[in-house]
Amino acid sequence: MWLMRPLQERSTRIFLGVLFASLALVSVLHVFMPQDSALYVSAYTVTLLGKYLCYALLAVAVDLVWGYLGILSLGHGAFFALGGYAMGMYLMRQIGDRGVYGDPLLPDFMVFLNWQELPWYWLGFDMAWFAFVMVLLAPGILALVFGFLAFRSRVTGVYLSIITQALTFALMLAFFRNEMGLGGNNGLTDFKDMLGFDLRTDATRLGLFIATGIALAMGYLICRGIVTSKLGRVSVACRDAEARTRFLGYRVERVQLFVFVVSAMLAGVAGALYVPQVGIINPSEFSPLFSIEVVVWVALGGRATLYGAVIGAILVNYGKTVFTGIMPDAWLFALGGLFVLVTVFLPKGIAGLLFKPRKSSDASNTPPAKEATA
Amino acid sequence: MGIFRLLSHLLLTVFVLYPGLVQAQVDDSEAQQLLTSLAESSFAEKKEVVNQIAGSGDERARGWLESFASNKLGRIESSGQFIIVLENRGRDWTVESALTGENLGEISRRDIDTVRVNNALRNELESILSVLDLKSPEEHNRLTAARALKGSVDGVLAERLPELMSDEKSDSVRAALTEALAIYQVEEQGDVAAVATLSGSLNSQARAALQQAMRSDDAALVAAATKAMASIEQKLKLNRAAETLYFGLSLGSVLMLAAIGLAITFGVMGVINMAHGELIMLGAYTTWGMQQLLPGQPGLALILSIPAGFLVAALAGIAIERTVIQHLKGRPLETLLATFGVSLILQQLVRTVISPLNRTVITPDWMSGSVMINEALSLTLNRLYVIGFALVVFAGLMLIMRKTRLGLEVRAVTQNRAMARSMGIKATKVDILTFALGSGVAGLAGVALSQITNVGPNLGQAYIIDSFMVVVFGGVGNLWGTLLAGMTLGTINQLLEPWAGAVLAKIMVLVFIILFIQKRPRGLFPQKGRAAEG
Numbered sequence: 001m002w003l004m005r006p007l008q009e010r011s012t013r014i015f016l017g018v019l020f021a022s023l024a025l026v027s028v029l030h031v032f033m034p035q036d037s038a039l040y041v042s043a044y045t046v047t048l049l050g051k052y053l054c055y056a057l058l059a060v061a062v063d064l065v066w067g068y069l070g071i072l073s074l075g076h077g078a079f080f081a082l083g084g085y086a087m088g089m090y091l092m093r094q095i096g097d098r099g100v101y102g103d104p105l106l107p108d109f110m111v112f113l114n115w116q117e118l119p120w121y122w123l124g125f126d127m128a129w130f131a132f133v134m135v136l137l138a139p140g141i142l143a144l145v146f147g148f149l150a151f152r153s154r155v156t157g158v159y160l161s162i163i164t165q166a167l168t169f170a171l172m173l174a175f176f177r178n179e180m181g182l183g184g185n186n187g188l189t190d191f192k193d194m195l196g197f198d199l200r201t202d203a204t205r206l207g208l209f210i211a212t213g214i215a216l217a218m219g220y221l222i223c224r225g226i227v228t229s230k231l232g233r234v235s236v237a238c239r240d241a242e243a244r245t246r247f248l249g250y251r252v253e254r255v256q257l258f259v260f261v262v263s264a265m266l267a268g269v270a271g272a273l274y275v276p277q278v279g280i281i282n283p284s285e286f287s288p289l290f291s292i293e294v295v296v297w298v299a300l301g302g303r304a305t306l307y308g309a310v311i312g313a314i315l316v317n318y319g320k321t322v323f324t325g326i327m328p329d330a331w332l333f334a335l336g337g338l339f340v341l342v343t344v345f346l347p348k349g350i351a352g353l354l355f356k357p358r359k360s361s362d363a364s365n366t367p368p369a370k371e372a373t374a
Numbered sequence: 375m376g377i378f379r380l381l382s383h384l385l386l387t388v389f390v391l392y393p394g395l396v397q398a399q400v401d402d403s404e405a406q407q408l409l410t411s412l413a414e415s416s417f418a419e420k421k422e423v424v425n426q427i428a429g430s431g432d433e434r435a436r437g438w439l440e441s442f443a444s445n446k447l448g449r450i451e452s453s454g455q456f457i458i459v460l461e462n463r464g465r466d467w468t469v470e471s472a473l474t475g476e477n478l479g480e481i482s483r484r485d486i487d488t489v490r491v492n493n494a495l496r497n498e499l500e501s502i503l504s505v506l507d508l509k510s511p512e513e514h515n516r517l518t519a520a521r522a523l524k525g526s527v528d529g530v531l532a533e534r535l536p537e538l539m540s541d542e543k544s545d546s547v548r549a550a551l552t553e554a555l556a557i558y559q560v561e562e563q564g565d566v567a568a569v570a571t572l573s574g575s576l577n578s579q580a581r582a583a584l585q586q587a588m589r590s591d592d593a594a595l596v597a598a599a600t601k602a603m604a605s606i607e608q609k610l611k612l613n614r615a616a617e618t619l620y621f622g623l624s625l626g627s628v629l630m631l632a633a634i635g636l637a638i639t640f641g642v643m644g645v646i647n648m649a650h651g652e653l654i655m656l657g658a659y660t661t662w663g664m665q666q667l668l669p670g671q672p673g674l675a676l677i678l679s680i681p682a683g684f685l686v687a688a689l690a691g692i693a694i695e696r697t698v699i700q701h702l703k704g705r706p707l708e709t710l711l712a713t714f715g716v717s718l719i720l721q722q723l724v725r726t727v728i729s730p731l732n733r734t735v736i737t738p739d740w741m742s743g744s745v746m747i748n749e750a751l752s753l754t755l756n757r758l759y760v761i762g763f764a765l766v767v768f769a770g771l772m773l774i775m776r777k778t779r780l781g782l783e784v785r786a787v788t789q790n791r792a793m794a795r796s797m798g799i800k801a802t803k804v805d806i807l808t809f810a811l812g813s814g815v816a817g818l819a820g821v822a823l824s825q826i827t828n829v830g831p832n833l834g835q836a837y838i839i840d841s842f843m844v845v846v847f848g849g850v851g852n853l854w855g856t857l858l859a860g861m862t863l864g865t866i867n868q869l870l871e872p873w874a875g876a877v878l879a880k881i882m883v884l885v886f887i888i889l890f891i892q893k894r895p896r897g898l899f900p901q902k903g904r905a906a907e908g
Binding site for chain 2: 072146149150152153154155157158159161162163165166167169170173174176177288292295296299329332333335336337338339340342343344347
């Protein structure tokens with residue numbers, strides 16, 4: 001089984017080991033430690049860590065396309081946000097008549113805007129299974145259509161990056177509109193419960209945190225499974241020499257499309273888990289700045305390693321939490337500096353620092369040397 | 375009412391009979407006496423006094439009557455001196471002497487007796503004043519007065535207008551008067567012949583009159599009015615199209631200005647400079663800084679900021695090239711990330727050092743206002759200047775690229791770097807100069823933008839995605855493509871805006887470009903031959 005194969009790798013075992021150990025440790029410290037103990041992990045911290053794990057999953061998805069396919073997507077935030085909105089719509093419908101206006105069918109913002117009935121695309125979101133399928137399908141279909149058009153006409157390199165950025169920018173503008181029927185500027189918020197569990201209780205928060213951890217593990221396994229398969233090898237070949245791979249007879253655009261769609265779905269799952277923990281989804285997740293920030297997490301952690309993406313996401317976001325707490329003005333300096341320093345001085349990221357490349361036969365771990373151009 | 379009509383009639387007769395009186399001054403004691411009787415007589419008698427004042431031919435009469443009509447003519451209780459109130463907010467009013475025009479400073483409002491006026495009198499005053507203006511020796515004044523009359527002609531005035539028209543020497547004034555009279559005739563008398571005069575008029579009052587005529591019972595009148603209205607609609611549509619085109623070209627030239635520097639750096643070096651928007655911002659802030667350095671001379675400061683903005687942005691560009699970009703040769707995606715980092719730093723730098731709030735850049739007098747083409751179409755001057763500026767910059771860049779040694783070397787390096795180097799061109803030097811040139815042009819764009827948009831830390835972000843779209847749409851490394859793409863996108867955006875709204879229009883343009891790139895991945899004008907590889 002391709003999904004089980006990565007379990008034989010040392011790096012995967014270590015990664016999963018560390019991940020599950022952390023999940024267990026946080027859970028134990030949260031549940032069994034007395035509240036005044038120094039080792040006690042508060043519900044706030046659990047949620048914060050859960051948020052980091054969502055970002056980590058998003059970073060893994062970006063690393064899959066950037067590290068192993070050579071596509072620098074500056075629009076992965078769009079898939080993340082779409083997954084988030086699908087989940088948000090489910091949570092909105094779960095509120096029922098407990099909203100401020102008490103309308104049994106319409107969410108508060110629709111009552112506020114004087115809407116009479118639910119738009120058609122809201123139908124079905126009262127059912128959990130439907131919403132969870134949409135979490136995968138909404139970003140998946142967008143990626144499929146967008147990727148199909150882009151890869152078929154061989155849009156590559158910086159052009160592709162720029163149009164992914166345009167994509168998320170256009171979506172952001174669209175979601176800001178009230179006429180979109182998705183809450184406009186304010187987005188979706190005020191969630192009450194999910195699958196019958198009250199979102200405000202500590203137990204649900206811990207459950208979401210653990211679910212996110214498991215999702216991250218699954219996502220990591222899927223990506224690892226793909227990159228170690230034959231498909232993964234072809235994908236790396238596309239990254240390093242697209243034209244040559246094509247001449248060798250591979251259908252490059254199909255490989256690209258498959259990997260791109262998988263990555264978009266993973267991003268969607270990350271977004272879906274993010275929303276109930278943060279309690280809000282609004283169009284700012286679509287902002288080009290967020291998407292490009294994700295890329296720098298990956299770059300910092302080390303591109304084309306997958307675990308590097310996780311390390312990068314957690315480190316940068318921890319840094320962000322600390323910085324914006326102490327000196328909010330300095331955060332953009334730090335982030336901007338990070339972009340420059342990582343790309344100029346740390347092309348292989350932290351992973352490259354930690355693990356000096358051995359005489360590796362693993363092609364996927366070599367830095368991408370683009371085909372020499374005439 | 376009847377007596378007022380009669381009196382104003384009388385007055386007008388006096389007026390028409392003695393045009394020679396205009397532009398004289400009666401002596402001050404007589405003026406003082408006229409004003410005193412204006413202040414002290416009853417409303418019925420005031421009419422007569424107004425006539426006397428208007429008929430006196432005094433050049434100050436207009437000012438007196440105007441301030442009288444707007445409740446601003448008054449008398450200082452203690453001295454009996456007549457004053458015109460300039461500013462009536464607060465407890466103390468700023469006033470000037472009615473007779474000498476001398477500013478008397480602030481006087482407590484309790485010491486001022488306002489000369490009372492009522493609505494009937496005010497109405498009469500209006501037409502008296504307009505006739506006064508129509509007699510002015512200055513053609514410009516007469517024209518303004520004649521235009522203002524459209525839709526506000528009353529019966530008394532209507533009878534006098536033909537006479538005034540026959541005395542009128544200027545054709546444009548006479549045309550305006552004819553139209554004003556026709557509006558009255560259509561509105562009040564349902565005159566079919568007058569409808570023909572209004573056909574093709576762009577005045578909104580004329581349209582209102584015609585619309586009223588279209589609702590009348592007279593079939594002939596309705597038919598004539600409908601026909602005239604159709605021809606007006608036709609003309610209006612044309613004017614609206616011209617206005618949209620103007621806005622489109624104006625937005626387009628802004629986009630082109632913002633993008634053209636990017637086109638140079640991207641085209642020549644294959645480098646995506648995400649900090650380009652911030653270089654634009656630096657140019658705009660240079661304009662602001664210049665105006666701070668030269669307070670009171672916004673025009674001079676603006677002109678000086680053209681070279682200054684170029685220099686500041688070019689130096690910043692060189693710094694970026696030397697510190698970041700040169701280390702990332704041949705890695706375009708990493709360059710994109712690194713320059714994005716630079717853009718974040720520059721933004722935050724401006725926020726921390728200057729202010730997170732928008733700065734005000736003053737628009738000099740010669741750039742504000744608008745050119746009126748006709749009554750339905752006027753072009754704002756600042757946008758006109760920006761269009762001109764954009765074209766000049768474009769022409770300048772074209773000259774540099776085609777006619778100078780630098781341009782030759784830049785084109786050589788663009789086409790084949792290795793070959794150019796082996797021919798003795800210092801590619802590194804060309805890189806630096808190209809980047810400086812592209813950045814400098816971004817600075818110029820900033821100077822222009824400071825005149826039409828807010829200058830703040832987010833200025834660059836607002837334009838960076840648009841600029842990329844323009845470059846990608848036009849085809850990399852092709853200046854004509856950038857020009858055409860900028861103008862096209864600007865116009866499309868403005869065409870969509872009226873029926874889709876600003877945000878949706880923008881979304882549609884973005885989607886259009888995304889789809890366009892699928893069809894032509896290398897833009898409108900792709901590079902051909904070997905230069906296209908890579």
